[in-house]
Amino acid sequence: MAILGLAPSSTPTKPAHFDIEKVIRPNILALHPYRCARDDYQEGILLDANENALGHSIASSSPSDPSLSASLDQDLHRYPDPSHPLIKSRIAALRGLPGPEYIFLGVGSDEVIDLLMRVCVKPGGEKILITPPTYGMYAVCAQVNDVGVVKCSLELGGEHGEGGERGRFSVRLEEMKKAIDADPSIKLIFLCSPGNPTGTLIPLSTVRALLEYESFKGIVVVDEAYIDFAGEDSSAAALVSEYANVCVMQTLSKSFGLAAIRLGIALAQPALIQILSNTKAPYNIGTPTALLAQAALAPTSIDAMREKVGTLVRLRGVLLEALAAPELRALGVGSAIGGNDANFVMVPILSRETGEPDNARAQRVYKVLAEEEGVVVRFRGNEPGCLACLRITVGSEQETRTVLERLKALLSKI
Ligand SMILES: Cc1ncc(COP(=O)(O)O)c(C=O)c1O
Structure with a gap:
């Protein structure tokens, strides 16, 4: 079955053991996304979306609040752009990816976490794998979605090893492989790098080993909320062009200092990005958020x-x-x-x-x-x-x- 909205490609994907159509839930693969007239036409007398033609009714801003007056100048009575190509192009350029088709935008990474579970993991049977201690939302979101959680804790004892590869809070790769072998219903692995609360970066060689591990047919999600505070060349974004089974999450909430606007990012190959876009609520990113994100991603910012x-x-x-x-x-x-x-x-x-x-x-x-x-x-x-x-x-x-x-x-x- 073709993924709706995705241009057919004859290029084989890597790794060979990964087939996205076996990971995505059949109801999501078959989904015909919500479409609106604005997907086709953005200009003219816009009488297609039942907006308020007279504009918003927020009382005009007081001179003491110029920031509010700038916000009110936006076209607040119109639904936002559903696709945000400029923001996506800027993120792609920043993270070294080929183009906007590799980028998905969510209401914070928290929405991306939820959406990934909803598209991949069947409630009431299938599972995710997490590596405690880790970000609490993976387990919360799993519970909300009635998704099982397999835990494979990080190495808990001892001091650091060289480059963080061994020692406290390193990923126990062999244990993870055993957990994967024991349970084929695991669809997503959540790694947090640098970890919250560990602060420990996961070496790309570890991520790569999981991506290459043949028994795991699902997707490795690398949550990089804090990546800009880590050393150069530590981001798994470098693996996205190569591997179809990795999804890197980033956010404007931390290094960009924009937690208030709620903009989260998924970096992945176009097939997964298309699935996420087909499934999201039509206008998930509001206009004020989009304008601020666009400005934050300009070169001087x-x-x-x-x-x-x-x-x-x-x-x-x-x-x-x-x-x-x-x-x-x-x-x-x-x-x-x-x-x-x-x-x-x-x-x-x-x-x-x-x-x-x-x-x-x-x-x-x-x-x-x-x-x-x-x-x-x-x-x-x-x-x-x-x-x-x-x-x-x-x-x-x-x-x-x-x-x-x-x-x-x-x-x-x-
Ligand atoms: C590891 C990790 N991922 C995701 C998030 C949530 O990010 P966002 O603000 O983009 O929803 C946080 C927030 O603290 C976090 O620590």
Whole structure:
């Protein structure tokens, strides 16, 4: 069966053991997507979509709020463009992909996660594979969709190995292969690189090994929400042109500093992108989001994003160094764990008596820090391999100074 909207191609796809038509649910393959007149005609007297011809009714902006007035100048009474070719072309150029047909846009990566499950994994029987500790939405979304979850935890013990390939929080490839062999109903593997909450980048050689593993007929999803904070050439986007069974998720929420606009991205070969586009709600990306995303992806904005990422990476170093200084060590801050490849760090809080990770103390630090010191971090002590850990986002220079001061003051009291 042909994928609706996809131009036929005679080029064989790699790897040979992957057939997208066997991964996508039959009801989705057979779907005739919603079509509107705007797919064919975008100009003229537009009387096709039951919009409000008189425009929006938001009271004219007050002079004290110029930002609102710019927003109100947009064509808010019209449905947005359903396809956003310019945004997609800019993303393709940024990530080194051939063109817009390799890009899907979602309402945050969270929508992409949900959509991938809905198109690939049959409720009530089929499964996804995740590698705890990992981003919580994979399991939440699986539950919402009545999809099973197989867990193959990351390596939980020990220190880092070279290049993050071995040691704590590395992917246990052989265990994953065993899990795949044992359960042919696994359709999607979710890898998070750099991981949340681990901060550890997954080497491309590991991703490639899963893509090449013949027994796995499904799709490897690599969630790269934090990729711009990691070193150059670490993105699995480099594998997308080569492999039909990889889907890389990225977002404007982190490095681009645009969490409010909700723009998530899937990078994959055109067949999967077409399936996602056929299935999405017709106008998922609103006009204000699209205009801001387009501006954020212009060359000068990308330069500014890179500069900010550079600053945050430097501040990550400052934070890590201060957390490792003798003063905080003496108060019970343990060595940072994980790869520190993202815009956060994870540190265990130790018992002052035993020097061992102390979950109760960490939880108390988390609570008092938020309620009495006005600094909110994340307690991750109940995640596998993260006993007594706090995850601290890298803040501004001033915020970094403040969190360190307040943590120090607090740890000397509790
Ligand atoms: C690993 C990971 N993936 C995805 C997301 C969600 O991204 P978005 O804001 O694009 O929905 C987050 C947010 O914290 C995350 O940590």
